[in-house]
Amino acid sequence: MQIDLVNCLSPKGVWPGAIAEDKYGIIDELVTRVMESECLHSFSALTTAEMAELVKQREAEQATGLERGVAFPHARVPGLNHAVLGFAILSSPIDFQGQDKVPATFVCLMLVPDEQPTLALTLMAKAI
16 A cells, blocks of 8 residues: 555644643644644544544553654544544653653654554554
8 A cells, every 4th residue: 555644744733842731732732733734624524522532542542652752642533534644843742651761752643544444553654
């Protein structure tokens, strides 16, 4: 499967200098930004709050912090027909329970179609 990361991303979904209290705050803000972007402007299957809740539920099941300050919060979304990404570079690191215990400064939100459960891993591999 050929995936172009640029087609999954909107300028509105990129947030340099991001500020949030905790990982759930940055998830809320990134979801809001991508829901308002041209990538999802016509998506009406879920509200912004419902979309954020999907990502938070996935985060509660298993933390998405990797190593070296990188986190990939994500969710499989019913009714979504393409992947959507949001990026934040944090002003102050936030704990995403990375394997090396280093708080995240780079956060990549991934929303993928429910019918494509391995797409998040594919995108993660391309991004790293």
